[in-house]
Amino acid sequence: MNVTEFLEARFDEDEQYVQELLEHEGREAAEGRITIRRWLPAVPGMKHADPWPFPQAPKRLLEEIRAKRAVIAALQDLPAFDPGNDSTDGPRLAEKVLCALAQPYAGHDDFDPDWTRTVLYG
Structure with a gap:
């Protein structure tokens, strides 16, 4: 797995997680039950348990x-995009x-x- 494939897979997971939280909160609110926001630990410095510091x-x-x-x-659109190529600065920067x-x-x-x-x- 290359770094681009790795990132796309993580972004898919992150997106799914946020969507599931939003859907779960919506179901809980519609049923009049406590929302998931109250189940999660408080954000440091906040006075109540709310994982989102702003709505x-x-x-x-x-x-x-x-x-x-x-x-x-955008990086893939660079000319001669090749993460393993050290011959130019552009691909290496990408x-x-x-x-x-x-x-x-x-x-x-x-x-x-x-990757680290x-x-x-470099």
Whole structure:
């Protein structure tokens, strides 16, 4: 699995997770039961248990996923995009950006530690 495939799979998982939370909250509210927001731990510094520090957070998270996908698409549109090619700065920069986007998922079983080395040492 290359870094682009890894990122797309993680973005799919993230998107599904947020959608499921939103759907679950909607069902709970419609049934008059307590929402999942109250079940999750409080955000540090907040006075009540609410995982979203502002109401638009779930939608913003989905927009972030879309934006990251747009970055990947833009990088793939660069001339001679080839993450393994050291002959030009463009492809090497593209690889570093992709590897940087993968860093929040370092704890995932499919994460390749070489991606961290690429970010740190080029």
